[in-house]
Amino acid sequence: MPLLWIVLVVLGLGLIGYLMGRSRALGSAGGDGRQLHSLPSYYGWHGFMLTVVPALLMMAAWLLVAPSVIENRAAAGIPDAKIAERGSRSLVMAEVRRTGEALDMAVAQGTMDEDMARNLRADFTDVTERLKATGAIITTTVDQPILEAAQNYRVMAKASNLYMSIAVLGLAVVGLVFAFMRSDKDFRARNVVEQGIKAILILASTIAIMTTLGIVLSMLFETANFFEQYSWREFFFGLNWAPDFRGNSELGMLPLLWGTLYISLVALLVAVPIGLFAAIYLSEYASPRLRAVAKPMIEILAGIPTIVYGLFALITVGPLIRDWIAQPAGFGNSTNSVITAGLVMGIMLIPFVSSLSDDIINAVPQAMRDGSYGLGATQSETIKQVVLPAALPGIVGAVLLAASRAIGETMIVVMGAGAAAAQMEQGLGAIINPFQAMTTVTVKIVSQLTGDTDFASPETLVAFALGLTLFVITLGLNVLALYIVRKYREQYE
Template identity: 65%
Template sequence: MPVFWIVLIVLALSAAGFVLGRGRVMAQAQGDSRKLHSRPVYYGWSVALYTALPAFLVLLIWLFVQPVIIQRSVSKYIPDEAIAEGQTRGIVMGEASKIASTLSVAVGQDVLTRPEALTLTMDDTERLDRLKAAQLPVLTKPDVLRAAQQYLRATHIGSLWLGIVTLALSGAGLVFALLRIRPDFRARNVVERVMRGLLIGCSTIAIATTAGIVLSLVFESISFFRLYPWQDFFFGTEWTPSFGGGSKLGMLPLLWGTLYISVIALLFAVPVGLFAAIYMSEYASPRVRSVVKPAIEILAGIPTIVYGLFALVTVGPLIRDWLAQPMGLGNSGSSVMTAGLVMGVMLIPFVSSLSDDIINAVPQSLRDGSLGLGSTHSETIRQVVLPAALPGIVGAVLLAASRAIGETMIVVLGAGAMAQISGNPFEAMTTITVKIVGQLTGDNDFASPETLVAFALGLTLFVLTLGLNIFALYIVRKYREQYE
């Protein structure tokens, strides 16, 4: 049974339980809510929660556990001789799962019940065409195809049992909750405890997700450093990965490109964003501010792929034709300067909005005292307002820097993919995030250093951005403690 229909049925049972629970307790109280311990709505919610929550909990656990169990049970159908040189059993299983996702569409539901449905002859033109359209390697990898059939059958059986167990549990919860309904039942206490548990669960999920991300990066990075020397990774100046062997995986060119592009972006975004914040908070009238600030913040809502296309089609050719070629510094539209300027445009609302809020938080008494002593408006801004808001402005800049370091699409389309160390801003370079995507694209062997290096790069980037965020939050918190 599809998960969508299971969720829909459980929600319908939960809604029915709400109505039945509320109606049952009102009938027992003979329509007088004063005889009840809690308000009638709490009795309905108690039944609805007992109906839905256990079923949804089992559903989530099942959806996480079922693929792991199926992978382990189906992998035995793949003999060792079916694993080509340079592949692992995990890669072959990934191929089998992809085939299984399209197998039932290409062959039909017969694949679940009749193994001979996979036996084709060259005269079976129609089904051969459907299999070729689905890009299934039927004639070349029969072992993988049989594993895909077993994978599909196990998934079908698992989905069937998932529906039976989930709906049975939901119905049992509905009956159990209705039997507990009586006027003296403490329904409000039950509902509040359940909601408190949900809130704690949501907080735990956020913490567990962060811990899971960190641990996955750490463990995979440890596996990488077992295969590749950490000295060559952290201090190497050449990046030439080769899945055939002989790779040089020095991260310094990638780190240099990341920092170079980020610095150019900040050199453009910080002055523009800060001056815009000063204008909006100190000079603009309320009417102008109501128009200018939303207009600037629109930049934050533009997808980064759109910025990347803007860099590729417009900014890159302009910089090449008007600066790089006349100065003899380059002939490519993809360059550090292109990506840096476009990324700077993207960062303007991050700097301007936060700086504007921080400048507005400076007490008006400081401005009044400066003006009362004879300072002009501009002198008050330079000598009083900005020094008072400086810790918060620095925090805004650091938060924008962490955003710039993690950007990918603008760099891919605007800066190219050349891993090199150069001071020429009109040459193509690349960043850590771009190479992470490149190393994990396609069917890769997760036992090779060329793939595992992506996790080491990710851990390096995580530590870098985490340090910036912690420093920024420390400065902002110090500022808030001073004025709040």
């Protein structure tokens, strides 16, 4: 049964549980709601929660665990030589999954029946061309070990889906019956429902924490594999970035880190003054009517996709800077440069700085302004000497949050600054030239993980080391920003 239908059936049973629980509770009180311990709706929600929540939790756990079990059992029949030939077990299993999906598509399209899909052999049938004809993405020749693993994978996946459907629907029915039997006028439904909601909230926060932990651990494991093949000293202190899948790579991080920080600095030099001045005007000088129009117009910038900003940098800003500044001053004739990406990224960051700073400035108590006016200060003096110092910690937090956003940007950098790493060996003049093309950590993460790459090679695993480094940097900025904002709130609220 498709997952959507399972969820809809469980929700339907939950609705039945709601109605039955509420009806049974009222029936036990003779229709008089005053005789119930809790409001009638609590008995209904008790039935709904006991029917739906355990069933959906079982389905989620099944979907998390079952694929790993199925893949392990399907991979057990693949020879070690085949895994070594394809590079890694994960690559082999990705091919197995694609082959299994192609077999499903062939059966759905009618080019094969189920028996043929289960008994097909690669040694006497042109399996690869048949599966490609279905529209599936088959990148290599499908041989017999891969085909057999895919056939076993299909069978186990279908069986797993059937068993999951039975288990989930069965648990939902059991929960419905149990909730119906517990619904009585003396049953403390409100207490149980509130405890259940508390448990759901705790589970949601735990899932968020465990997801973050899983991301970090996955990067840590792959980064450890990278450092087993490549020196950490050369990675952290190397001055050259030149990946070469033939084994002669130089994977120094400093050129990418410098490009990231340089472009982010230019972006902040654009976004912070404009965004802060806009926030001061909107909060202190603009009329309510103008503010109601201007603030949403500024915040529209935050909703523009980054690919649009990238095209703007490539087609408009880059040629303008080249024709008006770079070529006349003798800095080159390339449209890709640090200043191009920085300017466009700064425009993108203006609403982040402006909106957050505006909210922080408005949070400064009006009594502080009134006291300043009472002492004879003008409006500009009040802003400079009272409002901004009071809001400064929050503004700094907004700037740091914008900085972490700039560090993680990719598309604007690709189109505005290019994909060439900074040439640090050429000296200080080359690396501080704002009209030179540079790239960032995020761009190289994408480039190292795309294309026909060997996921066991250091040239690919370096992407995880770069990702972990970027994660630590942005996490530090976010923690610092939250600390400053929290300190601000403790002081002024």
